[in-house]
Amino acid sequence: MTAVQTIGTGQPTEGAGPPGPSRGERISALAQQHGALVTLIVAVIAASLSFDTFLTTDNLGNMAVSSAFLAVVALGMTFVIITGGIDLSVGSLFALGGVLGAWGSRYGTLVALLLPLAVCGLIGLVNGLLIARARLAPFIVTLASLLAARGILLAITHEGATTYLVDDTSFFARLGQDKLLGVGVPVWITVVLFVLGAVVLRRTRFGQYVYAVGGNEDAAALMGAPVARTKTTVYALSGVCSGLAGALNAAWLVSGVTILGSGMELEAISAVVIGGTLLNGGFGFISGSLVGVLLLKVIQNVINQIGSLDSAYQQVVSGAFLAAVVIAQTWLGRRRRML
Amino acid sequence: MTDLALGRTFADRDRLLRLLQEYGVYAGVAVLLVANIAFTPHFLSAENFRTQAVQVAPVLIVALGMALAIGSEGVDLSVGSVMALSTSLVSLYLGYGVWIALITAVIGGIVVGVANGSLIAFIGVQPIVATLALMVAGRGVALVLLPQLKDIHDPGMASLGSGDVLGIPYLVLIAVALALVVAFTVRRTTFGRQLLAIGDSRPAAQLAGLPVRRVLILVYVCSGVLAAVAGVLASARLQASDPTSLGNLMELSAITAVVVGGTPLSGGRIRIGGTVAGAVLIQLLTATLIKHDLPPSWTQIAQAVVIVLAVYAARERGKR
Numbered sequence: 001m002t003a004v005q006t007i008g009t010g011q012p013t014e015g016a017g018p019p020g021p022s023r024g025e026r027i028s029a030l031a032q033q034h035g036a037l038v039t040l041i042v043a044v045i046a047a048s049l050s051f052d053t054f055l056t057t058d059n060l061g062n063m064a065v066s067s068a069f070l071a072v073v074a075l076g077m078t079f080v081i082i083t084g085g086i087d088l089s090v091g092s093l094f095a096l097g098g099v100l101g102a103w104g105s106r107y108g109t110l111v112a113l114l115l116p117l118a119v120c121g122l123i124g125l126v127n128g129l130l131i132a133r134a135r136l137a138p139f140i141v142t143l144a145s146l147l148a149a150r151g152i153l154l155a156i157t158h159e160g161a162t163t164y165l166v167d168d169t170s171f172f173a174r175l176g177q178d179k180l181l182g183v184g185v186p187v188w189i190t191v192v193l194f195v196l197g198a199v200v201l202r203r204t205r206f207g208q209y210v211y212a213v214g215g216n217e218d219a220a221a222l223m224g225a226p227v228a229r230t231k232t233t234v235y236a237l238s239g240v241c242s243g244l245a246g247a248l249n250a251a252w253l254v255s256g257v258t259i260l261g262s263g264m265e266l267e268a269i270s271a272v273v274i275g276g277t278l279l280n281g282g283f284g285f286i287s288g289s290l291v292g293v294l295l296l297k298v299i300q301n302v303i304n305q306i307g308s309l310d311s312a313y314q315q316v317v318s319g320a321f322l323a324a325v326v327i328a329q330t331w332l333g334r335r336r337r338m339l
Numbered sequence: 340m341t342d343l344a345l346g347r348t349f350a351d352r353d354r355l356l357r358l359l360q361e362y363g364v365y366a367g368v369a370v371l372l373v374a375n376i377a378f379t380p381h382f383l384s385a386e387n388f389r390t391q392a393v394q395v396a397p398v399l400i401v402a403l404g405m406a407l408a409i410g411s412e413g414v415d416l417s418v419g420s421v422m423a424l425s426t427s428l429v430s431l432y433l434g435y436g437v438w439i440a441l442i443t444a445v446i447g448g449i450v451v452g453v454a455n456g457s458l459i460a461f462i463g464v465q466p467i468v469a470t471l472a473l474m475v476a477g478r479g480v481a482l483v484l485l486p487q488l489k490d491i492h493d494p495g496m497a498s499l500g501s502g503d504v505l506g507i508p509y510l511v512l513i514a515v516a517l518a519l520v521v522a523f524t525v526r527r528t529t530f531g532r533q534l535l536a537i538g539d540s541r542p543a544a545q546l547a548g549l550p551v552r553r554v555l556i557l558v559y560v561c562s563g564v565l566a567a568v569a570g571v572l573a574s575a576r577l578q579a580s581d582p583t584s585l586g587n588l589m590e591l592s593a594i595t596a597v598v599v600g601g602t603p604l605s606g607g608r609i610r611i612g613g614t615v616a617g618a619v620l621i622q623l624l625t626a627t628l629i630k631h632d633l634p635p636s637w638t639q640i641a642q643a644v645v646i647v648l649a650v651y652a653a654r655e656r657g658k659r
Contacts, residue, residue, distance in 0.1 A: 086467070136650050137604050139414070139467060143591060144643040151639030159634050266475055269468070279465055312482035319476025326464050326472065 028332040035328070036274050036291045043298050051305045059301070061184060065252065067297045068186040069094070069245045073264060074271040074289045075197050076241030079234045081272050082201075084214040084281025085138035087235060089127065090242040091264035092149035093120045095257075097246025099153055101172070102164035102256030109172040112251070116243035123149055124239015128232035142235075146265070157258050166254040176251025186248045193241075198286040210234060214281030270322045271296055273329065360652045364600050364616045371623040379630050389508060393576060395622040396514040397422075397569040399615060401589055402596040403521045404562030406614045409597050410525070411558045412538045412606025413459060413466035418566040418593055420477030421451050422586030425570030427485035429496075430580035437495035441571055448567025449560055451477055456556030470559075474590070481582040488581045491574060500575030510572050517565065522611035534558055538606030595621055595642060599649040621645070 048055040073090050080087045097116035105112035123145055130141045154160055166173045178185050201207040209230040212220035221227045250256045273279060274295060275288025299321065303314045375382045401418050408415040425444035432440040451473055458469035491497075502509050525531040533554045537544040545551050566586075574580050598604060599620060600613025624645065625638045 130647065134651060136647070140594070140598065140604060140646065140650050143594065144646040147588075147591060147639045147646070148643035151636040151643065154636030154639070155634065159636060263475070266471055269471065273468070279468060312479050312486065315479025316476050316483065317479075319472045319474070319479060322475065323458065323464075323469070323472040326468050327458070327462050330463050 034276075036276060036288060036295055036325075040291055040295045040298065043295060043302070047298060047302050047305075051302070053305060054301070057182070061179075061182075063297050063301055064187045065184040067293050068184070068190040069249045069252075070264070070267055070271065070297070071190050071290055071293045072193060072245035072248070073242050074268045074275075074293050075193060075286065076238030077268040078197070078272050078275075078277055078284060078286055078289045079201070079210055080138075080238050081269070081277050081279060082210050082214045082281060082284045083231055083234050084217070085131065085231065085234070086142065086269065086279075087124075087127070087238045088139065088142040088265045089123065089145040089149055090238060090268055091262055092146045092153070093123060093239055093242035094246040094249070094264050095260050095262075096120060096123075096149045096153045097243035098250035098253075098260060099157055099164060099246075099256035099258060100243070101247030101250040102166050102254075103156065105164075105166045105170055105172045105251075109170065109175070112166075112170075112172040113244075113247055116247040117240050118243075120149075120243025120246070121236055121240040124242075125232065125236040127239065128235030131235060132228040132231035138235075153258060157256075160258045163258065164256045166250060166256075168254055172251050173254050174251075176248055176254070184252075186252060189248065194286060194290055201286055206230065206233070211282060214283070216282070266322075267296060267318075270318065270325075273322070274325045276329075278329070279326075356652060360601055361610075361613075363649075363652065364613050364620055367599075367620050368616050368623060371620065371627060375623070375627055375630075379627065382630070385506070389506075391622055391626055392511045393508050395618050396508075396510040397573045397576075398589070398592050398596065398622070399514045399618040400517055400569040400572070401566050402593040402614050402618050403517055403611070404565035405590075405593040406597045406600075406602055406609050406611060407521070407525075407534065407558050408466065408562050409594070409602055409604060410538045410606055410609035411534050411555060412541065413555075413558070414470065414594065414604075415455065415559060415562045415566075416467065416470040416590045417451055417455060417473040417477050418562065418569075419586030419589035420474045420481065421448050421563050421566035422570035422573060422589060423478050423481035423582040424448075424451065424484075425567040426574040426580040426585050427481045427582045429571055429574050430485050430489050430491065433491065433493050433496065437493065437499070440496075444567045444571050445564055448563035448565075448570075450563075452560035452563025453556060455563070456559035459559065460552040460555040478582070485580055485582050488579055488583065490579050496575045497578065499572070500578060510576060513568075513572065517568070518611060518615055521561075521565075525609045525611060530554065530557065535607055535609065538608075540607075591642075592618075592621060595646050595649075599645060601649075604650070 053059055073094060077087055077090060097120050100116040100119055101112045104115040127138075127141050127145050130136045131138045157163070175185055180188055201210060209220070209225045209227075212223065212225045213227050213230050217227055246260075249260065271292035272284070272289045273292070275285065275290070275292035277284025277288060296318070299317065300314055303317060381387065401422070405415055405418065424447045428444045428447050429440045432443045455466075455470050455473050458464040458472070459466050499509055504512060525535070533544070533549050536547070536549060537551055537554055541551060566589075569589075570585065573585060577585075596617035597614050598617070600615070600617030601610045602608060602613065621642060624641055628638050628641060629635070
């Protein structure tokens with residue numbers, strides 16, 4: 001795109017370097033990167049001024065733990081979206097991970113954690129292989145595994161009739177419910193995973209491949225990046241993340257609830273997009289997705305606090321919010337390209 | 340000599356795959372029909388065929404709109420929510436008569452379609468994201484209008500849901516009529532040709548001076564209206580408005596019907612006959628598994644496998 005423009009607008013003078021980013025370009029880049037953070041800060045200030053109940057330890061603690069599960073799912077989704085793909089199966093895998101974790105908890109914590117990770121990781125791997133090796137559209141492959149994973153979940157819960165419970169005193173349940181320094185264990189796990197994710201994305205060769213594949217697949221292949229392997233890994237990673245989030249959620253609720261997770265793919269995609277990651281691929285941040293998740297949860301919390309607004313309005317607001325963010329992002333992106 | 344033989348096998352394989360993709364769905368329907376007639380007790384009865392046809396009608400109507408969206412290289416994830424919205428509107432306005440209720444529901448579909456289309460055509464948002472936003476918001480609006488299930492007591496709606504002409508239910512007649520209208524639109528109208536040209540290559544269509552934005556908005560309006568009509572018909576069949584669960588996962592069924600029917604996800608081609616057969620195939624598959632006492636969970640897994648196989652077959656063809 002830029003190359004074409006350079007030829008079209010005449011040759012740059014000999015020896016002159018590429019022009020630095022203009023002021024407008026920098027502002028739109030900043031807005032794209034930190035708009036969500038600014039909105040989050042404004043939302044938190046507004047919420048704490050409007051509701052006395054907002055800034056209480058109980059409310060913040062609950063919000064942090066319930067954000068943790070979505071955040072882990074969004075972490076995997078961020079990798080997928082940076083490669084230019086999409087994973088619609090995360091909600092089903094989240095629910096499946098929860099049921100497998102609750103079922104496995106009777107055989108010990110190790111089984112309760114490893115079983116969901118293995119099964120959901122395997123489904124993610126199949127997604128990845130179909131997308132990367134067989135070159136099927138990510139959206140349709142993950143749609144199929146959304147159906148399949150929910151089918152498997154229904155099959156192991158006897159069509160949703162059986163709810164597996166987690167023993168309240170087991171180590172697995174403690175993993176979901178205990179607090180460390182006043183903060184829930186799932187929150188700590190999420191923080192560690194996000195730091196790990198950021199390091200992998202920014203500081204490793206694999207991370208560079210993820211950006212390269214999303215930026216321009218053909219160019220990445222010519223550069224010698226293992227395109228197919230990178231894509232496969234990313235979907236497997238997303239499956240593992242969803243399974244882990246589901247298992248932790250089951251430990252928190254001490255049961256594998258079968259009806260959870262529908263619509264979660266939308267929440268995760270929204271969080272990632274709100275966090276500044278471009279759906280076209282090649283550009284995005286892990287930290288942005290965390291901000292996106294927190295922003296969604298704060299808005300949900302505010303809607304719940306208003307009380308008179310029921311969950312139906314919550315959906316209206318979420319949808320409108322997603323649309324607004326995508327419009328802003330598309331507009332800013334176009335502005336940057338034009339400048 | 341070897342080259343020649345090799346070339347022939349490739350050509351044979353290519354032709355076989357093309358045949359499989361074009362007529363595979365009809366073959367699938369035929370196989371399922373024969374297998375059911377042979378092995379399923381009480382399958383071969385007018386009553387059973389009637390039930391199956393009535394159940395498939397709303398899915399087919401939604402799939403027709405989905406075929407238009409996919410043909411334009413897009414997708415419409417909001418169809419299930421539009422059905423929910425339309426069932427809520429029907430309940431609210433039924434007091435003014437069936438026609439007013441129907442018109443209001445259709446207006447709801449038009450509004451969602453214009454919103455989808457504007458996001459996609461004017462702002463350049465990807466169809467999957469734009470319709471995702473409307474999917475979340477649409478179901479929310481439906482639930483704000485009508486928070487829970489409400490029974491419908493109206494003679495007009497009752498006859499729409501269960502009435503028939505010469506033994507053929509109204510629902511089926513309407514679905515068939517709409518399929519014919521959409522097939523005609525795709526094949527014989529300027530709008531249809533422009534839509535396929537845009538699906539083939541939007542930049543090329545733009546350069547050729549086609550009214551890309553207007554056509555795209557119209558595509559999503561069509562999809563919204565068809566989903567709204569499906570919502571009304573489904574409410575009439577159930578004799579109830581259920582905004583919480585009506586249309587849930589409908590986008591998946593509709594996309595499956597379209598893709599299994601041989602319409603490529605890459606746009607530029609639409610197969611309405613295939614879409615009809617695709618919807619019937621899914622319905623038959625579900626019915627077969629249920630009638631043989633296999634739990635509903637198996638249908639979902641089977642449906643997933645069918646989707647992947649269909650897309651895989653399409654891929655081989657597209658690559659050559």
